[in-house]
Amino acid sequence: MDRALGWVTKLVFVFLYIPIVAVVVYSFNASASTSNWGGVSLHWYGELFSDGPLLETLRTSLIIGVLAAGLSTVIGFLSALGLTRYRVKGRMFFIGVVVLPLIIPEIVLGVALLTIFGTAGIKLSIVTVILGHMIVTLPLTTLILMGSLASLDSTLPEAAADLGCTPWQNFTRVLFPLTRSAMLAAFLLSFTTSFSNIVISTFTSGIGGTTMPLRVYSLLKTGITPEINALGSLLILFTVVIIFLVGLRQMRRIVIGAEEPDMSTTAISTQTTKGKASL
């Protein structure tokens, strides 16, 4: 039985990589249609880099990603600090509130954001997309940073304060250097989540807020072109780079909650945030 299941596992891994390999291979296809092979060429990469409207949406997505991830990391850090450094009454309640966006199915959250912006008379723009992506990634950044701060020796910031550090100095000289890798992980993971998000963007983007996934989605509705495969290959490369930047150790901790028991909530949040992006 175990041997048979070993083979099933191998087939599952093949299944997981067939689409990824196919996108990369077809991106080098010289033929103008995806349905036949016309030899190896870099033609579609050239085509991709001269596609003005697409590059414009790439720029929008980069701006949204950086700002949403930045906001989410900063707010997540503040919440994590409040929840780990102080004995707050009702700590579990606050953690529950902060991770609440996780249990709201993403499509419901998208609809809800559209509704609140409409009710409050806020015009949909790039700002509304940023706010939407920020709230989706907030539980993730908060939990990653909580895990990092909890494993930190709490006497260090206290000693720094006793030695006369102002709270700001305490942050720049003690807390930030000690949590830098977790901050980077939180930022990069929320950046990629924002960068590939399509559900929240569908409901919150207005004029000037068309993100790259929205543009690609509308292009795909009219039919696939090899240019999209070139873009896909670059995005796969980008994913691999991000994983190595975050570091496999950290990545594993974040995805399955390895090493410390405290990380299991973080793992669940990662799975949910990313799993929800699987739309």
Add this chain to the structure above:
Amino acid sequence: MRTQAGARRPVRRINVSAWLLLTPGLLSVLLLAIVPVMLVARNSFAESDVYGAVIGGFTLEHYVTLTDTVYAKTIGYSLGMATITTVFCLTLGYIVSNYIVAQTPQRQSLLLLLLIVPFWTDFLVRTFAWITLLGRGGPLLSFFNLFGLDLDSLVPSQTAVMLALIYAFLPTAVFPIYASMRGIDPSLREAATDLGAGWWQTHGRVIAPISLPGIIGAVLLTFVPTLGVFVIPVLLGGGKELLVGNLIVTLYTEFRNQPMGAALSMVVFALMLISLAIAALLLQLRKRRVA
């Protein structure tokens, strides 16, 4: 009395800075998640004019409309697709996890990395790959052609939608199961085998019950999220058989029928809450049994 108050003071001062730190996070969740969802809940009970705009009042009309054939058909179809996706992801996720935990630590890391890459790859990329793979002139049909089988393009088709859904959720389902399986002492497995338990007994009575939290996690991450999918049916199913997600997007962005869309969204949200409640109940029962 006085000493008590005096002893409390420093704690309270600390709480002020804790509150300051927590305010941005709590305010964000309140304004961008809690209040918005409550508004959707409110709108789902609101009366609407002929154009679908909310005009206040209270009515159950939208929820009643959900039982109309058009809506009921989509909801039923979505529940079916979500069930199939969940069953496949759960079964394969269990098999893959069970395989990985038996490997050496180095091999486990490698296999996990191999799971993380597709898990983290852009969702649209993972979906449109199937258009090429299953489409006319694609590798699959060419392969069948070699054997003289002339098949029709699989895009658009329900098979393609099913495959893409399983593909989208599979890595998500592996991680929680693996996370709860990796803590199991290998000697437990050996003991079960030594006591004469076959494969099914070892897993049914020992491994699966211990991995229950992971299994429940995998279901939570697969079932309800599948209902909200809208990209896959459009790109791979030709937009004929729709999921609840498609209906919500259409109601909000094309028909601008907010109350109807709100009612449907609330159904998805309620299903999520029900699944969470069932999950909590199961884990509670399990805890009691262990104790």
